[in-house]
Amino acid sequence: MPRIFFTLLATALSLLVVDIIFPGVDLANFPVALAAAISIGLVNAVVKPILTILSFPLTLLSLGGFLLVLNGLCFWLAAVFVPGFQVSGLLAFFLAPVLLSVVNSYLNQYFANRLAPTTDVPQLED
Numbered sequence: 001m002p003r004i005f006f007t008l009l010a011t012a013l014s015l016l017v018v019d020i021i022f023p024g025v026d027l028a029n030f031p032v033a034l035a036a037a038i039s040i041g042l043v044n045a046v047v048k049p050i051l052t053i054l055s056f057p058l059t060l061l062s063l064g065g066f067l068l069v070l071n072g073l074c075f076w077l078a079a080v081f082v083p084g085f086q087v088s089g090l091l092a093f094f095l096a097p098v099l100l101s102v103v104n105s106y107l108n109q110y111f112a113n114r115l116a117p118t119t120d121v122p123q124l125e126d
Contacts, residue, residue, distance in 0.1 A: 006115065010107035011037035015085075017103045024092025028084030036085040039078040040100075048074045071097040 012033040019027040027033050051070055052059070059066040072093040079087040087093060 002115070006111045007108060008034060008037045008041070010111055011040060011100075011104055013107055014100050014104040015040075018096050018100050021099060022089075022092045022096045024087060024089030025096050026086040026088075032082060032084035036078060036082045039081045039085075040075065043074045043078045043081075047077060068094055068098070071101075075100070 012030065015025075015027060015033045015036055016030070019025050019033075027036065048070065051073070052067075055066060055070060059070075075097040076087045076093060079085045087096065
């Protein structure tokens with residue numbers, strides 16, 4: 001349960017970073033960022049796999065480039081469900097999900113290293 005909480009927290013913080021960098025992404029406040037993090041998680045868990053399967057021929061023809069369009073579409077779709085979270089502009093549509101992924105990976109790694117219990121494993125001697 002704490003892992004889910006910290007993942008949502010990392011995603012919300014990542015969204016705030018994306019909001020600062022991209023003028024096309026607008027978040028009203030931190031609670032909206034938390035709601036957007038939940039929305040992005042649900043869209044990525046439910047809608048994105050279906051779209052990925054349906055668009056496989058386009059993805060194959062574009063050598064994976066169409067996945068950027070799918071990421072942007074899912075990011076925009078998550079913004080539709082959350083009042084106070086807006087995505088506008090082509091640059092934000094394509095590059096904001098990429099930046100969100102990079103920052104989110106970094107923050108998740110940070111929380112995992114800081115909050116994971118350290119266990120001392122005894123070393124075997126020869």
